[in-house]
Amino acid sequence: MELWVELWRGELMTKRTAARNRRSWLGLITALLIMLGALPAQAMQVSALPQSPVLGDTIRVEIVAPQAPPQVRLNGQTFPAFEMVSGRWRALLPTSPLDRPGSLLIQASDGAEVQNLTLNLGSRSFPTQRIWLTGSGGAGLHPIERERVAQFRATVTPERFWNGLFRRPSAGRISAVYGVRRYYNGVFAQDYYHRGVDYAAATGTPIVAPAAGRVLLVGREAQGFRVHGNCVGIDHGQGVLSIFLHLSRIHVQAGQLVQSGQTIGAIGTTGASTGPHLHWGLYVNGVSVDPGPWRYGYGTGHSIN
Numbered sequence: 418m419e420l421w422v423e424l425w426r427g428e429l430m431t432k433r434t435a436a437r438n439r440r441s442w443l444g445l446i447t448a449l450l451i452m453l454g455a456l457p458a459q460a461m462q463v464s465a466l467p468q469s470p471v472l473g474d475t476i477r478v479e480i481v482a483p484q485a486p487p488q489v490r491l492n493g494q495t496f497p498a499f500e501m502v503s504g505r506w507r508a509l510l511p512t513s514p515l516d517r518p519g520s521l522l523i524q525a526s527d528g529a530e531v532q533n534l535t536l537n538l539g540s541r542s543f544p545t546q547r548i549w550l551t552g553s554g555g556a557g558l559h560p561i562e563r564e565r566v567a568q569f570r571a572t573v574t575p576e577r578f579w580n581g582l583f584r585r586p587s588a589g590r591i592s593a594v595y596g597v598r599r600y601y602n603g604v605f606a607q608d609y610y611h612r613g614v615d616y617a618a619a620t621g622t623p624i625v626a627p628a629a630g631r632v633l634l635v636g637r638e639a640q641g642f643r644v645h646g647n648c649v650g651i652d653h654g655q656g657v658l659s660i661f662l663h664l665s666r667i668h669v670q671a672g673q674l675v676q677s678g679q680t681i682g683a684i685g686t687t688g689a690s691t692g693p694h695l696h697w698g699l700y701v702n703g704v705s706v707d708p709g710p711w712r713y714g715y716g717t718g719h720s721i722n
Contacts, residue, residue: 463523474707475509476509487526491521496702514596545598548601559642572658576655578653586626587695589616590618598610613662616697624664625680630653648688656702656703661697662696663684663693
């Protein structure tokens, strides 16, 4: 009986090995036929969410491109696409309150084929605030501050650290929403919008990372960060970055990996600040986007992954 079982197992393994070999040969033959033009290559497929974006939304473009890594372009700018699974890629296209509402033409190319996708970027109303600044914060960015923050915002790393919806970085009340237009000391700020969400709370209130990532920026008021104040910048990967301003304390170091919900600092009023609060800015490929969809999804429960 045991001998019969062993023989049956050996015959089964032989059949499985033969089946795997046939599939491998079929795959190779199919690829060769496609290269020789005897069979048509699989057509590239392009889709996007949300289908009706508004100013400040992050547009997720998904491309099925089995032949080659795709290039994605919007308004003359090329955006990186990262492979999610074999042959399936994702690019994140940022929009902001400074964009013009209307038709958006997204182009995807795999080198052999170009596909166009047209979306309508909807308008959106943003409130206006009047802010009065005193002290060093009213003097503008220090050159060191400007350079380091610009380098941080330009970062695009291939690894993705975040997974799923982002979380609220502070339990404080929201004192200023994303996209607010402002008068500073009585002068309207042209080409400006509030690049984040403000949370008001007492000095020392903990701040947590909204998603996993690597600490890329640690700036301190004593080093010349007279606008941002004590701040922390986290690289969530693939061009997605968070920055936290006006901290009273910093609990992380540059290069440190942090997890979602981990304490990274405490609320303060350093830099250009009118009172204790946290400013959380979220950047995608160098553009400040609305953190809301990253926390709540597209209204359909889908996160921007």
